[in-house]
Amino acid sequence: MAGSNPNAKPMNLTLKVWRQPNRQAQGKIVEYQVKDISPDMSFLEMLDVLNEDLLHAGQDPVAFDHDCREGICGSCDLFINGRSHGPEKGTTTCQLHMRKFSDGDTITIEPWRANAFPVNKDLSVDRSAFDRIIQAGGYVSVNTGGAPDGNEIPVPKEIADRAFEAATCIGCGACVAACKNASAMLFVSAKVSQLALLPQGQVERKTRVENMVAQMDKEGFGACTNIGSCAAECPVGISLENIAILNREFLAAKAASNNLA
Amino acid sequence: MSWITKTFTSSIGRKIIMSLTGLFLCTFLVVHLIGNLQLFKHDGGAAFNTYSHFMGTNPIIRTIEWGLVLGFGFHIYEALMLTRRNKAARGSQGYVSNHSEQNSEWTSRNMGILGTIILIFLLVHLYNFFWRARFAGDLPRMGGADPLTRDYDNLYLAVVSSFHIWWYVLLYVAAQISLGYHLWHGFRSGFQTLGLNHRKYTPIIKYVGYAFAVVVSAGFASMPLYFFLFTNADGELAANAPALLQSVAAAF
Ligand code: HEM
Ligand code: SF4
Ligand code: FES
Numbered sequence: 001m002a003g004s005n006p007n008a009k010p011m012n013l014t015l016k017v018w019r020q021p022n023r024q025a026q027g028k029i030v031e032y033q034v035k036d037i038s039p040d041m042s043f044l045e046m047l048d049v050l051n052e053d054l055l056h057a058g059q060d061p062v063a064f065d066h067d068c069r070e071g072i073c074g075s076c077d078l079f080i081n082g083r084s085h086g087p088e089k090g091t092t093t094c095q096l097h098m099r100k101f102s103d104g105d106t107i108t109i110e111p112w113r114a115n116a117f118p119v120n121k122d123l124s125v126d127r128s129a130f131d132r133i134i135q136a137g138g139y140v141s142v143n144t145g146g147a148p149d150g151n152e153i154p155v156p157k158e159i160a161d162r163a164f165e166a167a168t169c170i171g172c173g174a175c176v177a178a179c180k181n182a183s184a185m186l187f188v189s190a191k192v193s194q195l196a197l198l199p200q201g202q203v204e205r206k207t208r209v210e211n212m213v214a215q216m217d218k219e220g221f222g223a224c225t226n227i228g229s230c231a232a233e234c235p236v237g238i239s240l241e242n243i244a245i246l247n248r249e250f251l252a253a254k255a256a257s258n259n260l261a
Numbered sequence: 262m263s264w265i266t267k268t269f270t271s272s273i274g275r276k277i278i279m280s281l282t283g284l285f286l287c288t289f290l291v292v293h294l295i296g297n298l299q300l301f302k303h304d305g306g307a308a309f310n311t312y313s314h315f316m317g318t319n320p321i322i323r324t325i326e327w328g329l330v331l332g333f334g335f336h337i338y339e340a341l342m343l344t345r346r347n348k349a350a351r352g353s354q355g356y357v358s359n360h361s362e363q364n365s366e367w368t369s370r371n372m373g374i375l376g377t378i379i380l381i382f383l384l385v386h387l388y389n390f391f392w393r394a395r396f397a398g399d400l401p402r403m404g405g406a407d408p409l410t411r412d413y414d415n416l417y418l419a420v421v422s423s424f425h426i427w428w429y430v431l432l433y434v435a436a437q438i439s440l441g442y443h444l445w446h447g448f449r450s451g452f453q454t455l456g457l458n459h460r461k462y463t464p465i466i467k468y469v470g471y472a473f474a475v476v477v478s479a480g481f482a483s484m485p486l487y488f489f490l491f492t493n494a495d496g497e498l499a500a501n502a503p504a505l506l507q508s509v510a511a512a513f
Contacts, residue, residue, distance in 0.1 A: 016357070029357055082360030108358040115352040180361065180370050181347035183272075213273055222350035223272035223343050225372060226450040232364035241458050247273055248456030254268040261264065 008039040011103040015050060017062055018110045020119050027119065029108070039099035043086065044069060044076060046098055047109075064123040071095040071235070074170030077177070078123055079110040084174035084233040092172065092235045112177035116184070116219045127173050129219040130187060134171075136215035137208035138191040140200045153199050166194035168236040175230035175238075181222030186230040188216050189246035190238045196249050206253035213250055272346065275339050280454035282336035283447055287473070289329055290440075294480045301487070303513045306417025306496060313416045317395060337380065344373050368446040375443040382436030385429075394419060404494075421496040424488035433485040441478030448473050 012035045020027025034050050041049075044066050051061035067075035076093040080086035086096045101107065111119050116129040155163075169190035176184050192209050195201030201208070224243055231240045268274045296316065299309040316322050361370060368375070393399035394416060400406070404422025406413045423429050448470030452458070457466075491502040498510050 018357070027354075079356060082356065082358040083363060087363075110356055110358070113352055113354060113356055115350050178361070178364060180351070180365075182350040182352065183347070185272075213271060214267075217272050220350055221272075222347035223276055224454075225343075225347070225369065226446070226453045227365045227369040229361055229365040240453065241460075241463075244453050244456045244458030246456075247277070247454060250271075250273045251277065251456065254264065254274075259264065261267075 008099065009103065010036040010038055011098065011101065011105075013037060013046075013101065013104070014106040016106060016108040017050075017123070018119075019062070019122055020111075022121055023118055027122075037098055039097065041098045042069065042094055043078070043080070043096040043098065044094050062123060063121040065125070066094060069094040072170060074172035077112050077125060077127070077172055077174070079112060079177055081108055084112075084178040085172075085235055089232075090235055090237055092170075095235075112173050114173075114176050114182035114221070116182065116221050117173060117176065125173075127171075129221070130171050130173060130184070132219065133184065133188060133212055133215045134191065137204065137211040138195070140195060141204065142200070155198060159197050163194050163197040166190045166197070166238065166242055169194075169234075169238050170236060172235060174233050174235060176221065178229040178233040179222065179224075180227055180229065181225060183224045183230070184216050184219070184221035185224040185243050185246060186234060186238055186240075188212050189242035192249055193242045193245040196245065205249070206257035207259065209246070209249040209253045210257060210259060213246075272343075275343055275346075276454045278335055279339045279343065280451040282332045282339070284451045285328075285332045286336060287444070287448065287451075289332070290477050294477055297481070297484060300417070300420065300484055300496075301510075301513060303498075303510050306415065306421075309417045309420075310415060333383070337376075340373060340376055366446065368442045369450070372443060372446060375439045378439040379436055379443060382432055382439075385432060386436075389423065390416075390420070417496065421488050421492065422494060424485045425494060427489070430485040430489045434482045437478040437482035440481070441474045444474035444477065445471060 012033065015032045015034060016029045017032060018027055019030045032050055032053075034046065034053065037046050037049060044064070047062060047064055054061045065075045065077050067073045069076075071092045071094060074092070076085075078085065078093045080093065080096070085091055085093045086100070088096055088100055109123060111117075111123045112125045112127075117125045117127055120126050167190075169187060171187065173184075173187070175186040176182050192212060195208060196205055226240070226243075228240060231238060269278060296312050297309075299312045300306075302308040389403065393403060394405065400416065400419050401413045403419040405415045405417075405419030407415050407418060424433075449463075449467045452463075452466050488496065491506055492498055498507060
């Protein structure tokens with residue numbers, strides 16, 4: 001059942017999958033065999049095959065997170081063979097294809113690990129800590145009304161490009177998963193610098209960074225030691241420069257904001 | 262909590278202290294290294310003893326010394342607080358398979374271990390050359406006595422004889438290797454933490470940091486190695502030392 005590539009030979013694989021019935025339970029690695037996997041399948045489609053096999057055998061399928069399967073939503077989140085989103089650079093798990101593996105490989109699949117990301121079940125983790133950080137300041141408050149004309153607020157192209165690059169963060173959490181300190185600073189810095197660069201973000205600029213960092217600390221994420229695993233594993237290539245911007249923004253806000261608390 | 266304590270107990274605030282103290286300690290290393298180079302002067306230790314006497318008695322230097330104590334104190338304290346926070350953040354269940362070597366440098370992931378080796382060295386080093394030598398009056402027993410000239414306060418001789426103890430030389434060199442790796446990552450990391458990241462300057466800072474790490478650690482390590490391998494107990498170059506060293510020593 002090889003796919004569109006006529007030379008692609010189906011593969012047989014051994015999977016070592018983290019199984020954990022619920023949040024409180026102790027989990028463990030369970031070994032499975034999957035057969036006839038097309039190299040053209042995505043990693044998640046390969047897991048679909050495993051789950052079909054498990055259902056046919058009357059067993060509980062493996063829970064894992066996914067939604068768009070197009071690399072844009074940030075839902076998929078597997079730690080594959082010791083790397084966030086697997087071995088391929090700049091790729092989400094849903095966009096990782098089985099041709100990156102070879103017949104007979106053993107693949108270890110684990111959930112994101114971080115104290116702030118509890119495991120719900122098997123490979124599915126709770127990333128609502130990220131939502132709460134965004135709720136703490138990752139937005140701009142605007143009055144609704146007539147839409148302003150395009151180009152009414154001038155933004156230089158270079159600034160727009162940099163803000164857009166930061167805005168590509170899909171909130172997947174690969175940065176936290178890869179980081180030795182389980183630090184969320186790449187994620188937080190992407191949102192802070194995106195909004196700090198744009199005119200719309202100026203109104204809440206100081207309060208935003210103060211509140212987002214406070215929430216990040218409260219959720220129990222670690223502190224960045226500039227290791228760089230995050231940027232290396234980020235599927236959309238958010239750069240470490242954003243963390244420097246975050247630190248600058250934080251210091252400037254702490255020094256000059258009107259918030260005494 | 263006031264906004265000030267809140268700022269400096271936040272994750273970024275602690276990092277800022279870490280980097281300011283770390284970079285301050287880097288400037289201290291430069292001064293210390295240049296001073297210690299007097300050891301190589303071929304004058305029986307006169308230059309080195311003048312320098313160390315100046316450092317030990319000058320009131321301005323003695324005041325700055327307190328800054329150094331604070332610098333180390335805060336650097337180590339924040340290292341502890343941040344390491345504790347980061348360990349807790351990682352959680353109790355680790356990965357079964359984790360290939361962080363494929364996405365980052367070893368030095369950057371082991372700053373705490375490297376720092377701890379530096380700390381152990383620092384304690385031994387301070388006990389000998391600060392406490393025993395300066396306050397406890399132990400200098401003669403450390404080899405710092407010259408019965409011929411009735412000079413019982415000769416730090417140079419104490420250093421030279423310490424550098425003939427194999428385990429001391431080993432500790433010294435191991436600590437300098439650790440320091441080199443600590444700075445390999447730490448130098449540029451300190452700038453990044455302060456928000457000083459710019460596409461023009463960051464590559465320069467990175468390579469200056471690498472050079473700094475190598476020059477400083479090799480510079481400090483060269484001293485015990487030189488005395489251990491090539492000199493006698495008085496710091497005189499041994500007759501069988503390589504010819505190159507003989508001619509270099511003669512020039513100074
Ligand atoms: C002469 C001695 C030392 C120098 C010049 C030095 C320098 C530095 C520098 C420049 C940094 C980077 C700061 C940053 O990333 O913002 C750093 C980080 C660090 N240092 Fe040191 N250090 C020294 C001694 C120590 C000692 C004795 C310890 C531990 C007991 C230590 C533990 C650490 C740790 C854990 C980090 C990483 C922390 C982080 O980035 O959050 N260091 N050091
Ligand atoms: S910074 Fe990159 S790795 Fe982190 S959440 Fe955003 S997209 Fe994912
Ligand atoms: S499922 Fe949406 S990015 Fe992978």
